[in-house]
Amino acid sequence: MNVVTPEISPSARDRFERMHAVIRTRICLLDYAPGTRLSEEALAAEFGVSRTPLRRVLARLESEGLLQSVHGVGTFVTDVDIAELAQTYQLRFELAELTGRLGAVAPDEALWADFRALSARSKEIVRAPEPKRFAELNMDFFMALQRLTDNEPLKDICEKLYFRTTRIWLKSVFESKIDLADEADIFDREIHDILRALEIGDLHAAAHIQRAHISMSFARMQNGFKTRP
C-alpha cells in the first residue's frame, strides 16, 4: 500500500486513504491508547479538511472495530475484553495456516531486500529494546509477510484482524505485563525462523511457524493477565 502516491494527486480517495492509514497507525502503535477520546475538530484541522470527510474516515475505523462513536459524548479508541480477544486470536492463527495453503507466492527480490532490512532492524532492537521501534517493526514485518499471498480477500481479512488485535498485545508488552526484552528476543527468532523457511522455498512451513508464534504470543499475554490482574 501507499507505494508512491504521486503527491500531485490530492484526489478525494487518496486523501481518505492517507488519513485512514495515519489514524489507524496511531491507534495500533498506541499513540492513541485504548479509551482515548479523539477530537473530530482537532483531527480535521490537522489534516486541513472539514469535519465531513474526516467523519467518513472515523466511520470506517468504527466499522473495523478500532473506534466507537457515542452521540453527544465522543469517539473513543476501543478496548477489547479477553474473551473476544481469544476468539479473534484463535481465528487469526487458523487463518495464518490457511494463508500457507491458499495462494502462496514466492518472494521477489524487492521483498527479499525488505526482509533483510527488517531482520537487521530486529537485531538492533534486541541489542537495545525500545517500545516504539519494536511496535513499528512488528507491524512492518506483518505487512511484509502479507505480500506472500495473492488471495486478496484473505489478505484483507488477516490485515483487519491484525490491526484489531495488535494494539492490545502491544499494550500488554508496554505495561510490562510481558517483558519487552524477552519479547524482542522471541520476535527476532520468529523472523529468523520464517526467513529460513522462505529461503528453502517452504511457504507452508513459514505459515505454520507464523501460526505457532501467534498462538504462543497470545498464550504469553493470557499469562500476563492472569499473573497481574
Next chain:
Amino acid sequence: MNVVTPEISPSARDRFERMHAVIRTRICLLDYAPGTRLSEEALAAEFGVSRTPLRRVLARLESEGLLQSVHGVGTFVTDVDIAELAQTYQLRFELAELTGRLGAVAPDEALWADFRALSARSKEIVRAPEPKRFAELNMDFFMALQRLTDNEPLKDICEKLYFRTTRIWLKSVFESKIDLADEADIFDREIHDILRALEIGDLHAAAHIQRAHISMSFARMQNGFKTRP
C-alpha cells in the same frame, strides 16, 4: 454494549442499521442488479433523511465491496470478475469448515423451528420454482446457519463474504446459465442433509456438507460461464 436496544428508539444507529440492511438486501437479491446506478437523492428521499446520513450507509456498503462511488459519475452496484470470485469462494468453503471446528453451538428450540419453516419453504419452491423466493430462501437459510457458531469475528467475516458473492451466483441462476429447477432441487437436498447432520448432533459434519455444497455450486457456476460465454 448495545444491551437491549428498545425498538421505540429510532436513534441514529438504528436508522443506519435499517437502511444498511435494506439496501444490502436489495443488492443481494438483485433488485439492484450489478451495474445499476443508485441515486443518493432518491434513496435519501425514500428513507426520509438527508443525503448526509445516507452517504454514510453507501460508504459502508462500498467498504464491503458491494458499491463503488465515482466522483462526478455516480455510485454503482459492483460486479466481480470470475478470478476474484474464485478466490473468494475458495476462502468461503475453507471458512465453512473452520466454522465447524471453531465455536460451534447446538441449535436451540427457536432455531429448530426456523429450520423446519425453511425446510417447508424449500419443498414449496421445488414444487413451483420462483427466482425471487429461491433467492430469499437461500439468504434466510444462510443466516440461520450462522447462528450455529458463537465466534463473532468468524461469523462477521462469513457474512460479509456471503453478501459479497451470493448475488453473482444468483445472477448466473437467473440468467439461466444454471437451471433454476435443478438448483432448487440441489439446494433442497443441501438443507435436508445439513438438518439431518444437526439432528444427530454432528455439527462438524454439517459444516463439511455446507463446505461441499459451496464448492460444488461454484463449480456449476464456472461451468455455466464456460459453456455460455
Next chain:
DNA sequence: GCTCGTGGTGTTGTACACATCATTGTTCGG
C-alpha cells in the same frame, strides 16, 4: 465532413450552520 473546443447538466465530495444528545456544575427547595 471531421475534429477539437466549449458550455450545459447531473453527479459525488466538501464546508458550514444547526439540531440533538449527554454530561456537569449550579441553584433552589426541602
Next chain:
DNA sequence: CCGAACAATGATGTGTACAACACCACGAGC
C-alpha cells in the same frame, strides 16, 4: 446539609448550499 431540577457546555449527528468533476451534446473552424 442534602437532593433534585435545570441551565450551560461541548460532543456527535443532520440538513443544506456550494464546489469539483465527468459526461454529452452542440457548434465553430479547418
